[in-house]
Amino acid sequence: MNSKTTTTTETATATESASGTQLLSAQNVASLFNSVDAFLFDCDGVIWKGDKLIDGVPQTLEMLRSKGKKLVFVTNNSSKSRGQYAQKFHSLGISVSQDEIFSSSFAAAMYLKLNNFPTDKKVYVIGGEGILEELRLAGYTGLGGPEDAEKRVELKSNSLFEHDKSVGAVVVGLDPYVNYYKLQYGTLCLRENPGCLFIATNRDAVGHMTDLQEWPGAGCMVAAICGSTEREPIVVGKPSTFMMDFLLQRFEVSTSRMCMVGDRLDTDILFGQNAGCKTLLVLSGVTTQSTLQDPSNKILPDYYTSQVSDILELLGR
Amino acid sequence: MNSKTTTTTETATATESASGTQLLSAQNVASLFNSVDAFLFDCDGVIWKGDKLIDGVPQTLEMLRSKGKKLVFVTNNSSKSRGQYAQKFHSLGISVSQDEIFSSSFAAAMYLKLNNFPTDKKVYVIGGEGILEELRLAGYTGLGGPEDAEKRVELKSNSLFEHDKSVGAVVVGLDPYVNYYKLQYGTLCLRENPGCLFIATNRDAVGHMTDLQEWPGAGCMVAAICGSTEREPIVVGKPSTFMMDFLLQRFEVSTSRMCMVGDRLDTDILFGQNAGCKTLLVLSGVTTQSTLQDPSNKILPDYYTSQVSDILELLGR
Numbered sequence: 001m002n003s004k005t006t007t008t009t010e011t012a013t014a015t016e017s018a019s020g021t022q023l024l025s026a027q028n029v030a031s032l033f034n035s036v037d038a039f040l041f042d043c044d045g046v047i048w049k050g051d052k053l054i055d056g057v058p059q060t061l062e063m064l065r066s067k068g069k070k071l072v073f074v075t076n077n078s079s080k081s082r083g084q085y086a087q088k089f090h091s092l093g094i095s096v097s098q099d100e101i102f103s104s105s106f107a108a109a110m111y112l113k114l115n116n117f118p119t120d121k122k123v124y125v126i127g128g129e130g131i132l133e134e135l136r137l138a139g140y141t142g143l144g145g146p147e148d149a150e151k152r153v154e155l156k157s158n159s160l161f162e163h164d165k166s167v168g169a170v171v172v173g174l175d176p177y178v179n180y181y182k183l184q185y186g187t188l189c190l191r192e193n194p195g196c197l198f199i200a201t202n203r204d205a206v207g208h209m210t211d212l213q214e215w216p217g218a219g220c221m222v223a224a225i226c227g228s229t230e231r232e233p234i235v236v237g238k239p240s241t242f243m244m245d246f247l248l249q250r251f252e253v254s255t256s257r258m259c260m261v262g263d264r265l266d267t268d269i270l271f272g273q274n275a276g277c278k279t280l281l282v283l284s285g286v287t288t289q290s291t292l293q294d295p296s297n298k299i300l301p302d303y304y305t306s307q308v309s310d311i312l313e314l315l316g317r
Numbered sequence: 318m319n320s321k322t323t324t325t326t327e328t329a330t331a332t333e334s335a336s337g338t339q340l341l342s343a344q345n346v347a348s349l350f351n352s353v354d355a356f357l358f359d360c361d362g363v364i365w366k367g368d369k370l371i372d373g374v375p376q377t378l379e380m381l382r383s384k385g386k387k388l389v390f391v392t393n394n395s396s397k398s399r400g401q402y403a404q405k406f407h408s409l410g411i412s413v414s415q416d417e418i419f420s421s422s423f424a425a426a427m428y429l430k431l432n433n434f435p436t437d438k439k440v441y442v443i444g445g446e447g448i449l450e451e452l453r454l455a456g457y458t459g460l461g462g463p464e465d466a467e468k469r470v471e472l473k474s475n476s477l478f479e480h481d482k483s484v485g486a487v488v489v490g491l492d493p494y495v496n497y498y499k500l501q502y503g504t505l506c507l508r509e510n511p512g513c514l515f516i517a518t519n520r521d522a523v524g525h526m527t528d529l530q531e532w533p534g535a536g537c538m539v540a541a542i543c544g545s546t547e548r549e550p551i552v553v554g555k556p557s558t559f560m561m562d563f564l565l566q567r568f569e570v571s572t573s574r575m576c577m578v579g580d581r582l583d584t585d586i587l588f589g590q591n592a593g594c595k596t597l598l599v600l601s602g603v604t605t606q607s608t609l610q611d612p613s614n615k616i617l618p619d620y621y622t623s624q625v626s627d628i629l630e631l632l633g634r
Contacts, residue, residue: 216545227540
């Protein structure tokens with residue numbers, strides 16, 4: 001738990017649980033609001049669900065901006081680049097600049113850049129177009145991804161599976177077109193190309209690939225490559241705080257005056273806590289109140305509420 | 318190290334390494350031979366490589382049989398059923414009965430049988446035909462496997478991925494036709510069907526799917542499902558000693574009078590050691606002498622030699 005602001009009103013209220021996690025209320029919302037200069041939002045399950053905007057989000061974001069709060073969108077979804085994300089926001093009627101978006105696809109490219117990964121080395125991608133686009137924007141040559149979706153392997157005597165020896169990094173993210181070709185390609189690069197980096201956009205077990213149900217997430221593909229290579233990846237998405245350095249540089253707000261708003265305990269809330277931010281769990285995504293309050297759950301946000309628009313509603317009371 | 322027989326000759330020989338692992342030699346081969354009633358062989362990398370028999374194997378097996386030794390073939394490869402394995406042996410000119418073969422596909426079916434898995438429940442398979450055939454022989458209904466190789470998912474709003482609620486176990490083995498459909502099917506069964514078992518044939522990281530190189534093994538697909546379900550599997554193949562109960566029942570030989578012969582330290586040799594057998598590593602498969610002797614290697618066989626036929630050659634001297 002980070003920087004919990006405690007007032008007499010709060011400690012007295014019945015909405016505070018034994019653990020210290022508080023239900024967001026008309027009593028404590030102002031204290032959260034006043035102690036924060038930047039709100040960091042996860043997207044899926046917070047801003048939207050699949051292609052459907054969650055009720056009251058545009059009005060809430062507008063109010064926060066009008067009050068001078070900085071807004072940042074931090075997503076583990078690597079299927080889109082930042083530009084593609086900005087387009088998605090626009091198509092849903094929310095104006096967001098590309099600079100306010102921090103996706104794990106961008107983080108993967110930035111990890112390479114910060115670590116002076118040579119531009120004459122290539123990057124093999126198990127994942128979507130978003131990763132390849134961010135790599136291109138950062139000046140790197142990506143291989144694999146959607147291009148290898150339909151490729152098949154030949155398991156015949158004397159047939160050699162060839163891979164590019166100049167691949168110096170394998171980036172693994174969510175890939176609905178994962179296949180044995182890609183698994184073998186990534187595995188060979190990591191096992192045979194000296195010094196080849198293994199980068200995971202994130203390790204989410206499942207995610208809402210469709211609005212009605214959850215599907216295997218990047219954690220599935222990343223684990224597959226861990227299994228075949230017996231290596232552990234560098235994780236650049238949440239809950240790793242790798243992206244926080246960029247956020248700090250751009251926004252010049254101390255992490256103690258940031259609030260991470262998300263629907264996942266093990267990525268969003270843990271990320272916020274790892275970085276020293278305040279944390280607000282919304283129940284509009286994958287986490288239910290009973291999961292939050294289960295004794296086995298050790299990740300406790302500072303606040304929780306049903307959805308983002310509660311901030312607007314509670315402040316307006 | 319198990320039941321190491323030490324004679325003056327052996328301890329004096331220069332072929333004994335500091336660790337106690339002995340190079341098989343004309344001096345120690347008789348002692349191994351005389352202390353063993355049953356030889357357990359791994360197949361790939363020991364008997365054959367891909368579709369190619371390793372030199373001298375038929376003659377060695379024939380000699381062992383003629384001297385009254387029992388022969389057992391214990392393989393983690395789940396792509397074939399025991400019947401299909403017996404055929405492969407015959408096609409290579411070696412006469413082996415189905416009862417002498419213990420494959421991880423058979424082990425998966427036997428695990429269900431021993432645990433009274435109800436026959437009105439179904440089993441979803443991420444893996445090959447061998448698993449489905451062993452399930453059928455044990456009286457179970459298998460789903461998935463090769464049948465789902467070309468299936469694609471629809472990631473559209475309002476489209477629900479349906480799965481069979483009567484699936485009570487998911488068996489995962491090596492699957493060169495792994496795809497997102499199968500990963501989602503297995504994941505949904507394990508996350509949503511109450512009490513659904515998660516069984517792994519084995520967790521080998523890689524294997525010689527072709528003679529020229531290694532490919533991701535069952536450990537890759539098993540890890541993928543661990544990643545999406547956040548569960549750990551029951552492993553029935555090596556190094557788990559689950560199959561040993563069947564071996565003991567059939568052959569009535571105490572494990573201290575068995576010798577496990579294999580090419581992998583982390584499966585074959587560990588399996589032998591876990592079960593209390595003597596162990597002989599052959600260097601005709603995935604393990605090199607430098608891997609064996611690397612200080613980071615903690616799995617030390619009793620003996621090592623270049624290939625199975627050395628037993629015949631050394632005894633004949």
